[in-house]
Amino acid sequence: MARFGMVIDTAKCVGCMDCVVACKTENEVPEGFNRDWIVQDVTGSFPTLHMEIRSERCNHCDNPPCVYCCPTGASHVHDLGGVVLVDHNVCIGCKACLASCPYDARFIHPEGYADKCTFCIHRVEKGMDPACVSVCPTRCMYFGDVDDPNSVVSKLLASRKYHSLIPEAGTKPQIFFLA
Amino acid sequence: MQELTTTRHNDLVDPVLHIWGWEIPVYLFIGGLVAGIMIISGYFALKGQYKKNVFSSFYLPHISLILLSLGMFSLFLDLEHKLYVWRLYTTFKIASPMSWGAWILILVYPALWLNTLIRIPDRFKDVIPIFDRLSNRINQHPFLIKSIGTLNMLLGTLLGMYTGVLLSSIGARPLWNSAMLWMLFLVSGLSSAAAFVHLITSDRYERQLLAKADNAFLTLELFVIGGFISGLLTSTAVHIEAAHLILTGPFAASFWVFVITAGIIIPLVIQLLAVNNKVKHTPVAPIMVISGGLILRFVIVYAGQFSHYAHQALSK
Numbered sequence: 001m002a003r004f005g006m007v008i009d010t011a012k013c014v015g016c017m018d019c020v021v022a023c024k025t026e027n028e029v030p031e032g033f034n035r036d037w038i039v040q041d042v043t044g045s046f047p048t049l050h051m052e053i054r055s056e057r058c059n060h061c062d063n064p065p066c067v068y069c070c071p072t073g074a075s076h077v078h079d080l081g082g083v084v085l086v087d088h089n090v091c092i093g094c095k096a097c098l099a100s101c102p103y104d105a106r107f108i109h110p111e112g113y114a115d116k117c118t119f120c121i122h123r124v125e126k127g128m129d130p131a132c133v134s135v136c137p138t139r140c141m142y143f144g145d146v147d148d149p150n151s152v153v154s155k156l157l158a159s160r161k162y163h164s165l166i167p168e169a170g171t172k173p174q175i176f177f178l179a
Numbered sequence: 180m181q182e183l184t185t186t187r188h189n190d191l192v193d194p195v196l197h198i199w200g201w202e203i204p205v206y207l208f209i210g211g212l213v214a215g216i217m218i219i220s221g222y223f224a225l226k227g228q229y230k231k232n233v234f235s236s237f238y239l240p241h242i243s244l245i246l247l248s249l250g251m252f253s254l255f256l257d258l259e260h261k262l263y264v265w266r267l268y269t270t271f272k273i274a275s276p277m278s279w280g281a282w283i284l285i286l287v288y289p290a291l292w293l294n295t296l297i298r299i300p301d302r303f304k305d306v307i308p309i310f311d312r313l314s315n316r317i318n319q320h321p322f323l324i325k326s327i328g329t330l331n332m333l334l335g336t337l338l339g340m341y342t343g344v345l346l347s348s349i350g351a352r353p354l355w356n357s358a359m360l361w362m363l364f365l366v367s368g369l370s371s372a373a374a375f376v377h378l379i380t381s382d383r384y385e386r387q388l389l390a391k392a393d394n395a396f397l398t399l400e401l402f403v404i405g406g407f408i409s410g411l412l413t414s415t416a417v418h419i420e421a422a423h424l425i426l427t428g429p430f431a432a433s434f435w436v437f438v439i440t441a442g443i444i445i446p447l448v449i450q451l452l453a454v455n456n457k458v459k460h461t462p463v464a465p466i467m468v469i470s471g472g473l474i475l476r477f478v479i480v481y482a483g484q485f486s487h488y489a490h491q492a493l494s495k
Contacts, residue, residue, distance in 0.1 A: 017186065037187035045180055056187075065350060071277035072266040090266050093259025095191075095198040096277050102351035102488045104196060107189040112260035166488045168415070169351065 059173030209250030215372025217335025224328030442471015
């Protein structure tokens with residue numbers, strides 16, 4: 001069975017925010033909210049500074065605390081690719097999932113339910129890439145099956161150094177950032 | 180040096196999580212208070228204290244029903260998708276403490292209602308005949324009264340534990356992620372309940388008994404808070420940082436002044452003097468204990484949302 005993941009080459013990302021705009025347009029994300037966003041992470045001491053630009057979103061964790069804590073089953077793991085989704089008609093807006101996400105990737109949609117990145121599952125089901133991946137002008141984002149050793153994402157993870165976010169939280173995130 | 184700049188500015192999430200306002204601390208406090216009252220009134224039922232005429236166990240279950248409903252209403256106010264609240268009862272999610280809590284609360288209501296039937300207050304007698312008949316039936320069988328008392332103590336303990344587990348199961352918030360939290364909220368609930376009975380009762384024996392019990396609960400609470408903090412301080416960097424939020428950080432003043440000093444130490448000293456007949460029992464100490472219990476929930480809920488994992492990138 002497929003396990004979808006995303007690989008982002010931070011050496012290519014310029015932080016143009018095309019992915020953010022594409023997501024908002026594709027998913028009709030309301031004004032004032034973001035399903036994905038750009039982070040500029042500067043580390044070191046002058047003059048030896050290092051900057052990494054990352055396009056971040058829900059990590060679609062393999063060990064998703066947001067799914068475990070949900071009292072109604074609204075937050076669930078989709079059969080296709082282990083994508084973490086929210087059923088809007090089952091969510092009561094208790095916000096336990098927002099509290100349990102170490103990445104703060106969720107928000108409350110103005111209509112009252114918890115909302116977040118879906119990996120554009122409606123596009124993926126039709127064989128397309130998520131909107132953010134398809135619009136990236138530097139082609140720094142890759143989407144695919146991390147369990148398939150022949151997929152582009154698996155080959156990149158096998159050949160390049162990478163990291164994920166807050167691995168110490170034990171959530172097994174499925175977004176990987178190439179160094 | 181690490182400098183993070185983000186384009187994200189989601190409401191209730193940025194710059195720090197602030198999803199839960201006053202509703203959740205009030206709900207957790209009332210839940211703990213009702214849990215404590217259930218344990219105390221269950222104990223009174225087991226000990227046969229309901230046979231006395233002025234005993235507070237007459238009306239403790241009635242008050243609990245009202246308090247619990249207020250707490251549930253407070254929780255309801257916090258929901259963002261209110262019309263879907265019934266979804267809680269269409270499933271049971273074994274890994275979700277909130278699901279456990281929803282079902283425990285469903286069991287608590289009938290247990291409290293049965294407790295009210297052990298002794299119907301005189302002013303409510305003959306108002307609903309079926310309740311009087313049920314009450315007479317229960318009183319003909321002492322084992323039924325003991326069973327109701329035991330059931331109330333058991334469900335009260337579960338309810339009190341649940342209020343802490345609800346937060347401690349959230350690993351993403353280091354301050355809450357402590358196995359001591361359920362114990363802290365249970366002991367604090369018992370302490371607030373003892374103070375509440377101490378405050379409302381007109382029976383001298385009961386007042387003295389509950390003041391003594393409250394002194395034990397307050398002392399235990401100090402030890403549990405010590406264990407809670409030392410557990411955080413001896414854990415990972417994010418847990419140590421979380422502990423400092425309440426020890427020396429932005430929540431330190433509320434924690435030390437209102438929770439520890441005014442909520443535990445001062446009332447403990449007053450009540451120790453009172454039970455040794457050095458000073459009279461007054462409402463001051465119990466009011467301080469109850470206020471301290473409420474502020475404890477506010478401090479833990481607010482500081483917990485403030486605590487988070489460092490957003491670090493670790494190369495593999």
